[in-house]
Amino acid sequence: MGVGNLPFNLSDIQTELGSTTDTLSGLGLEATPQLTTPFNMSEFENYVAVIEGYYRNDGVNDYGQITGGASTNQFGSGRLSVSFWVKQNAGSHHNAQMLNFAPGFSSSDRIMIDYNTGAGGKLRFNHRQGSGNNLKEYYLNNGGNNSKSGTGGNWQASNKGNTNGQGWTLLTVTYDGAVSGVGGVNFWWNDQQLDHNAQATNGSRSNLAATNLRVGENIHNVGSAGNAAMDFDKICVYSSILSASEIQNIYNNGPKGATLGNPHIEINFNNNTFTDEGTHFSNNGTVNNGGSIQSH
Amino acid sequence: MKYYLLTIEEFNQNHADCVHAPAYNLNNTQCIIEVEDGEEVSNYLQGFENATDVNVWRYSEAESVNWIPSDEFA
Numbered sequence: 001m002g003v004g005n006l007p008f009n010l011s012d013i014q015t016e017l018g019s020t021t022d023t024l025s026g027l028g029l030e031a032t033p034q035l036t037t038p039f040n041m042s043e044f045e046n047y048v049a050v051i052e053g054y055y056r057n058d059g060v061n062d063y064g065q066i067t068g069g070a071s072t073n074q075f076g077s078g079r080l081s082v083s084f085w086v087k088q089n090a091g092s093h094h095n096a097q098m099l100n101f102a103p104g105f106s107s108s109d110r111i112m113i114d115y116n117t118g119a120g121g122k123l124r125f126n127h128r129q130g131s132g133n134n135l136k137e138y139y140l141n142n143g144g145n146n147s148k149s150g151t152g153g154n155w156q157a158s159n160k161g162n163t164n165g166q167g168w169t170l171l172t173v174t175y176d177g178a179v180s181g182v183g184g185v186n187f188w189w190n191d192q193q194l195d196h197n198a199q200a201t202n203g204s205r206s207n208l209a210a211t212n213l214r215v216g217e218n219i220h221n222v223g224s225a226g227n228a229a230m231d232f233d234k235i236c237v238y239s240s241i242l243s244a245s246e247i248q249n250i251y252n253n254g255p256k257g258a259t260l261g262n263p264h265i266e267i268n269f270n271n272n273t274f275t276d277e278g279t280h281f282s283n284n285g286t287v288n289n290g291g292s293i294q295s296h
Numbered sequence: 297m298k299y300y301l302l303t304i305e306e307f308n309q310n311h312a313d314c315v316h317a318p319a320y321n322l323n324n325t326q327c328i329i330e331v332e333d334g335e336e337v338s339n340y341l342q343g344f345e346n347a348t349d350v351n352v353w354r355y356s357e358a359e360s361v362n363w364i365p366s367d368e369f370a
Contacts, residue, residue, distance in 0.1 A: 060350050
């Protein structure tokens with residue numbers, strides 16, 4: 001029997017521990033409740049309740065956003081990895097801007113990770129600099145990616161592809177900025193590295209400060225064609241290229257599980273808040289235009 | 297949450313103070329508002345039970361041209 005965050009009696013603890021004592025200290029608890037049962041877990045010292053949450057973008061015109069990122073940490077200058085969990089909820093097949101990192105709020109300079117419906121559906125990473133694109137695309141429904149993603153076609157709610165037991169998919173992009181263009185980009189679906197089988201566009205680029213992050217929408221727009229009907233959780237940026245075994249560990253841990261070490265950015269939606277538990281963003285995030293934080 | 301398609305005139309007259317910013321069509325003649333279940337909305341063009349229904353309609357072949365910008369990176 002597990003003791004949850006519901007009223008319970010000393011007898012429950014006795015049973016749990018197989019003990020015959022009926023005092024709190026005898027049961028090994030440092031407690032400050034009112035000594036009348038039933039108790040709540042929250043009455044006990046050192047108890048910190050965590051409501052595990054995630055962000056839901058309903059796909060009409062909403063978005064999540066966090067600002068105040070340190071300008072010294074930039075995309076394109078070094079080696080990093082972005083991993084995040086998504087649950088596809090779109091009732092129809094449409095584009096989905098998942099993450100936009102940018103120094104400002106214009107279309108021109110931003111890091112975009114999105115899903116595009118072209119050619120039967122493709123995941124894309126774009127380091128967009130000015131009007132130029134460093135774009136790398138991955139068809140989901142042909143070659144080896146068919147079985148790796150499990151979509152076999154349009155990615156939408158009725159065709160989520162390969163997920164964990166709760167319908168979540170881990171997406172990971174590794175980006176070695178020292179390699180020219182998008183040659184240093186790789187994309188992973190869960191613990192499977194996708195085959196690059198589509199377009200790669202290599203434009204000029206320089207480093208971009210990830211001062212702002214928008215979730216579920218283009219950073220410069222609201223209600224665009226890319227408004228994602230998706231759930232998001234545990235958005236992390238690591239200051240390294242994650243290995244296959246590291247990505248496997250993150251996948252095995254699940255969206256509520258532990259991260260790998262201490263990510264530079266770790267966006268969580270616990271206790272009904274949108275916060276960076278890493279060291280990058282100084283502000284709390286906001287949910288806008290109907291986006292909502294839900295409990296797992 | 298429920299969603300309602302309104303003319304801009306109806307939105308400006310009766311719903312400009314809605315909690316969530318609306319989604320506008322491309323020529324700004326109509327918009328979709330999002331309201332709590334149970335909230336009364338009248339004079340709407342079309343009602344939707346959830347966001348999925350909105351997008352199934354909005355991304356349909358007939359309607360997408362009115363709602364979806366074609367210049368992806370504009």
